[in-house]
Amino acid sequence: MKPVIGVTSDLHDQLLSLSMDNIISLINAEAVPIVLPNLLDEENADQLTETMDGLLVTGGGDIDPILFGEEPHQKLGNICPERDAFEISIIHKMLTLDKPILAICRGCQILNIAAGGDMYQDIYTQLDGTLLQHSQKSPKWHATHYVNVNKDSLLYKIAQKEKFKVNSYHHQAVRKMPVNFEVCAISNDGVIEAFESKKHTFVLGVQWHPECMTQKKDGTSISIFHAFVRACINRKK
Numbered sequence: 101m102k103p104v105i106g107v108t109s110d111l112h113d114q115l116l117s118l119s120m121d122n123i124i125s126l127i128n129a130e131a132v133p134i135v136l137p138n139l140l141d142e143e144n145a146d147q148l149t150e151t152m153d154g155l156l157v158t159g160g161g162d163i164d165p166i167l168f169g170e171e172p173h174q175k176l177g178n179i180c181p182e183r184d185a186f187e188i189s190i191i192h193k194m195l196t197l198d199k200p201i202l203a204i205c206r207g208c209q210i211l212n213i214a215a216g217g218d219m220y221q222d223i224y225t226q227l228d229g230t231l232l233q234h235s236q237k238s239p240k241w242h243a244t245h246y247v248n249v250n251k252d253s254l255l256y257k258i259a260q261k262e263k264f265k266v267n268s269y270h271h272q273a274v275r276k277m278p279v280n281f282e283v284c285a286i287s288n289d290g291v292i293e294a295f296e297s298k299k300h301t302f303v304l305g306v307q308w309h310p311e312c313m314t315q316k317k318d319g320t321s322i323s324i325f326h327a328f329v330r331a332c333i334n335r336k337k
């Protein structure tokens with residue numbers, strides 16, 4: 101039996117949306133994806149979590165800063181309160197059950213918030229120094245900036261590389277790591293680009309979009325999805 105992986109979606113004007121790159125990357129890694137709505141109450145979310153073998157927290161808009169105790173910065177973009185609340189709830193449940201989580205871009209930011217960290221609302225105005233371009237204009241599957249990988253990390257085990265290039269579509273980024281979480285990779289301007297939980301079996305957040313690169317046969321992106329699906333299979337046993 102293939103593992104069933106819940107995939108979070110965006111909610112705007114009564115429409116759920118999700119890039120098919122997420123679904124195709126999971127199917128190609130031999131998983132069965134199910135798309136999660138954002139409007140479930142606790143009881144329904146509990147039941148759903150029981151049936152899932154893993155959670156893919158996908159990319160999207162910005163995060164309500166009230167969730168980490170700040171008021172909106174001038175550069176804050178669109179937020180979706182229902183999505184924030186649902187994802188935090190389902191992340192808590194998956195962490196409690198130690199079920200695998202792969203969190204991408206906005207997903208890694210909400211994972212960080214759910215676990216007790218905080219974040220920059222806008223890296224360009226809140227981080228010192230000249231930053232790289234993190235909102236790339238190149239095609240989505242094209243890797244643009246480097247990440248430097250900590251050798252003692254889950255990401256290094258997966259990628260087997262100390263340095264590789266990633267695509268980049270964010271103006272926000274994680275800041276303080278939660279307790280028991282550690283940085284896996286940073287970009288050359290010091291932005292946290294990947295992190296993991298040290299107390300869970302497989303909880304990985306990446307600030308870039310590996311799902312946009314698997315169909316272009318990017319080895320590291322394919323390895324990330326395969327490692328995630330393997331962890332979900334192992335959790336099933």
Ligand SMILES: [Mn+2]
Binds near residue numbers: 308
């Ligand atoms: Mn970046």
